[in-house]
Amino acid sequence: MADPSVYDADLVRRARVAHAKGDLRTAQNHAAELWLRYEKQARAISRKRARGDEADEVLGHLQLRFIKWVYFRQDEPRNMIGLLNQMASYAYGDVQRHEASQPVTVEEIEDYRQPHTDRTLSAILDRAEIDQLMSVLSERERLIIERELADVPDSEVAAELEIEPNNLHQIRWRALKRMREAADQQEWGS
Amino acid sequence: MDEREIQLGNLLAETLVAFGEGRSADVDRLLDSAGDDRLELVEMVELSLTLRGPASPSSEAIDALAMTPAFDARSWPEILTEARHAQGLKRPALVAALAKHLGIVSPDGEERVRERYHEIETGQLDPRRISSAVVDALGDVLGGMRAVLDATRLNPIGPLSPNVSFMRDGFDDVDGMVLMDMVLPAEPTADERRVDELFGV
Secondary structure, three states: OOOHHHHHHHHHHHHHHHHHOOOHHHHHHHHHHHHHHHHHHHHHHHHHHHHHHHHHHHHHHHHHHHHHHHHHHHOOOHHHHHHHHHHHHHHHHHHHHHHHHOOOOOHHHHHOOOOOOOOOOOOOHHHHHHHHHOOOOOOHHHHHHHHHHHOOOOHHHHHHHOOOOHHHHHHHHHHHHHHHHHHHHHHHHO | OOHHHHHHHHHHHHHHHHHHOOHHHHHHHHHOHHHHHHHHHHHHHHHHHHHHOOOOOOOOOHHHHHHHHHOOOOOOHHHHHHHHHHOOOOHHHHHHHHHHHHOOOHHHHHHHHHHHHHHHOOOOOOOOOOOHHHHHHHHHHHOHHHHHHHHHHHOOOOOOOOOOOOOOOOOOOOOHHHHHHOOOEEEEEHHHHHHHHHHOO
């Protein structure tokens, strides 16, 4: 599987070049494509910060920060999931400031220098690392995850493994939990 | 079998389906039903989505999203000038309407609104510091521009507009300028102070 970060980096580079040339339509299209590639992940990440309507507000601020980052920053994207997690913590601050009727300041919107310290899977997007994490799974767990990634319905996977759907879901939960623990260990150990 | 793991596994499966179908309210309901394990469930959803990798959006979806206010890459001076021209508004008419929206009725207050608006449209005043009341009022005066102005307020303003009205070629009357410089500025009136506050000055 191709490393999506290469495609992402190219989108960001082309958006910035177009913006610098005044070709805003092209810049907007590239930024929109990049956002849509990760919109579902961004929705989940915003729900780590808040619930319900407030999570939607975090998502709105996260999107705004993401777009500004594409257009106006210089740094290369290495890991979109990590970047979104980092931005979400700032976006949550934006929501709190908005609720307190305090406008977001220039300094706040431009400051991404602080490293985020959450227990997040900030390094997992890299394909090699995903393959490495898959190696901690048993053969059956790996098959369940691979079938999920291939969009095979749970009923078919359960039938293939001759288990109940409930059991399938439990095994998948455990598998993901083990992968996350392995990722955490790699993150803290690095 | 661990009953809790089965419950969480089932919730994860349901939540991923709801995510895939864009049913936000159901996503929130399912996440909340995990109780104390909500955060762990969200993290598992995130991990599952991460493993799946980025989506491949259609060109129609990209085009549609690119044209929404959030993705507008223009600076405020560009947006305001274009919107004003599109509305066929001269600056004095816009300033009068803006002052009225802001509840500024005195001549000195309106004059300060004129000065501050000029500074914004010419890129001398950073819109990132102005109040939401001004954003809302400008959005109304310019005809349904609130969302665009709100989404683009943080865009850098870029180089100064060529319409900036101070002298760029030097000062002919140097003595006069020095003399003017020595005159203490008048104490701003209450309305002038209010306008400055609204414009983040």
